[in-house]
Amino acid sequence: MAEAERSFVKTVFRLEEIDKDLFRGDHMRSVSMTRVFGGQIASQALVAAQCTVSNEQTVHSLHTYFLRPGDLSVPILYRVTHLRDGRSFASRSVEAIQRGRFIAHVVLSFQTPEISSSSIVHQVPMPRAPDPDTLEAMIDPFRVRGFGVSESNDSLPSFEFRDATNFAEWAATRRVWLKAVNASFDNSIFHSALLALISDSFFISAALRTHSSFQFGMATSLDHSIYFHSTSVRADDWILFDVESSRASNNRALGTGRLYARDGTLIMTAVQEALIRPKL
Template sequence: MTESAKQAASALDTEGGVGGQPVLDKLIGLLDLEKIEENIYRGVSPPHSSTRVFGGQVAGQALVAAGRTVPSERGVHSLHAYFIRPGDPKVPIIYEVDRIRDGRSFTTRRVVAIQHGQAIFSLSASFQVTEVGVEHTEPMPDVPDPESLPTLAERVVGYEDKLNLRAQPRPLDVRYVNDPPWVTRGTGSPPARNQVWMRADGTLPDDPLLHVCVLTYASDMTLLDSTLARHGVYWGFDRVLGASLDHALWFHRPFRADEWFLYDSASPTASNARALATGRLFSRDGTYIATVVQEGLIRLL
């Protein structure tokens, strides 16, 4: 798994089991920020986090902070974020919201995440009222149903030491459509795309902002896999150093994050120790729900 995926895997309490509602409830609690002043919120990291805060966590929490200052009838349609410094999981994160604009149709917010007096992350998010306009979409790729695919726990059998994994619960059910990059590395035939089914492993409340924030959390988990697959290398197996640099998401249509969605990603280019990854997300019925673009730092040591 990617460094981001390993951080996400260790981002919740490790009390045994593989997932389910109790573990998902901990993720919901993680996204339920404490309001400490007008436009200022505080979030925490799980007690068993890795050496740095998982990027999907800080992005999801920042989006919660922004959304708490916006009327509920305005849904988030896009976010653009930069990972500035590694987050310290041992101390709380302060989220400061700047109410940039409240227009007739759009609302814009800027959020800065702060630790030790320094910005570690910044996010701009835009919200919109529901409107009628032009409609078109791309079809979902033809892939097997998620239930027919091995679980993540089954996929990592035999690779646990290299992947530095330990048995622990996870809030998301993840099913790779093609062989994971830790299997295809070094074979000379890497897949053209990285395709993964995901869903929250339980039931989420009927809060559209929460579903968007859970998908934001998930969107940082496997995206950089597609950049390494192009070169037949992988974290833990090869001398690779990587980190997320920036992250952008566009939300196109309503969805539920506790129902299966397909994460279809690829890497069109890489240069100057930076690799670009793009992802499309589809609900199970083929609805195109979101687009992701991320640039990652990739260094071969």
């Protein structure tokens, strides 16, 4: 495991178990971040909940409500409640707590794999997109000051991005190839957590694409849901993130994002509602 990779995993995904079903997590941080990144909370809640189910069970859905801004100056406590333990499914509720107050509530469901040749199988086809090797690299949004990240920081994930958005098309969409750098570990939980973390991206920019005259004031995620369709995903392979905002009203924008492996397999679906307010 590379040094930067080991530092990020140790800082963000190696939660400290301080009591039964109670975990403490540190932050990805930089000099210009002002609050905890929502994707970090979702991914750490996933890691905490996974520690309380059997090794055979893997996450298939995660639903997060962001209740308050997270404070970077103190760790987050993740309190896991066992809602149900069945032969096929297990359900967990995770409360993210700082200073005695809830900052997020996450509900997750895990399934024991059911592999059968008679199961129904279908998916939405991957949209056409240029091959990532033919596209120029985007600036990593985790490592630019405008997003809130310093130049070099091992407590941050490192991703490579290629923008495949068709900007000639006037639509509330974003289409981006992405992959984690220095993520050669074989821990499938951490790969799912990395993708959960990065899936809290590009929804707001998709919603704003058709509003060039909008006087932007602030934006934040209100809730974020993820459906995991595959248990063998790797964050260090190229993945196409196809995001579309289907509706915006009352200062809220709804978006759906589909993540495809390079071979066209739909591996995750994310749905997010964001608060987007104009400048006052």
